Amino acid sequence: MRSLTTTLSTQHHCFHYHTQTTFLTTLIPIQSLSFRTHNHNFRLLCFSSDPSPPPPPLVVVGSANADIYVEIERLPREVGDDAYGSLVTDALRRGGVLLDGLTVVPSATTGHAVVMLESNGQNSIIYIGGANLSSWPRILPRQHLDLVAQAGIVLLQREIPDFVNAQVAQAARSAGVPVVLDAGGMDGPLPPELLNFVDILSPNETELGRLTGMPTESFEEISRAALKCHELVSSSWDFGDQIRLKCFCVICYLNARGIHLVWISKGAKLVLAKLGHKGSALFVEGRNPIQQPAILSKTVIDTTGAGDTFTSAFAVALVEGKSHRECLRFAAAAACLCVQVKGASPSMPDRISVLDLLNSQ
Template identity: 65%
Template sequence: MYYAVQAARSAGIPVIFDAGGMDSPIPQELLNYVDILSPNETELGRLTGMPTESFEDIAQAAAKCHKWGVKQVLVKLGEKGSSLFIEGEEPIQQPAIFAKKVLDTTGAGDAFTAAFAVALVEGKSKKECLKFAAAAVSLCVQVKGAIPSMPDRKSVLELLNYH
């Protein structure tokens, strides 16, 4: 059932699982293959059954995911930015890169996770991955619609040059 994630893991490809739309618990068999779980704070609360109102709440919910065997939890926090919780390390926080005008947040979480993955496989540090993803989201929310709002690499790098 989990052939794709098994194959990715066997090939040394990091497995990032975006928890968007998950209403039920994630099967442990799948979590065994996940390198990075990427929920937003609402999804994290739903998956863990824990509150996610404060940063401390979110950290405790991420710790519960660590107990499930997920070593890294990448939490999307909307206008509050993002945080990466790596088991046994201090969390890495990235503030949002604010957009001049927010038109539509559809696809922002997907843009974030995809941009993070791109930066990760390119060998950037986790901090750089978070910043790259924040820039992608900043551009994404300025365009209406999910597909049209996905930024290209050139635009993300140009935005990062200003920050």
């Protein structure tokens, strides 16, 4: 999760900072989340104000960054307990986010992302992980995993270590909680101990090509790469004190309550591909893909955070029981609104704005 932003202006430059710390959050079912600095009032997309019955919480395990925006004429080639941390946690609390899993790490700095923004809204980001990458315990506390088990859906991304994501994903699978993994972040291959517990893998075109080693220029190539994601699988799993088994569709292991059955997919059962101005597509194993055209904006100010907004909006609609096609449309509308506002956090729209856009289509 990236995006708590304040703005500092000088005569020649405008720097947008959003703060990063290591945390686990729960979004509560309210209309929208808002927080204020002395100059700004921001809102974050979340649940409806009065769902009936209320859906279970959407749990996010990830990072929040301090972004520095640099406005430039063209993008360069790809490059491989502080004030920011206080800013992000204060803003989250004021916004109504439950920080039950927050850990403050005095010995580590809050991470940063430098966002280089072109005049047409396209961006390139240099990510410095800080505490998000270096300060997680090797074994997550029981109370954090219990929070995951109570979720309606869990959102993960790769700006935190894969071993953290793997523990969270396994805890979610054991509790029957769907897991969505945004593929953004680290460039390395997805470890099997993580991928085997992911229900929805959400890459953009570039990330899909990098993960599979396949071209992703045309929709046919994207479809073949998505099929590759369905097939990615390890030959075995190691459950520590549980039972080590070879690759089958069901794993059973013993615990204090007897035999526990866990269904294991061969890879990501669903691939949610974000294709920019070409729209999006959901690839469901064994079925025809569901395509969603982009809802295009007349003006693109900043594409930073559009992918995060899309994946999050899809998850919100999914946890509320919407069909896959409805989820894609809701997410497309949210992303359309996102690119019209500068900054990763202020650009995330509220529910009313998304529904107004959908109703006008």
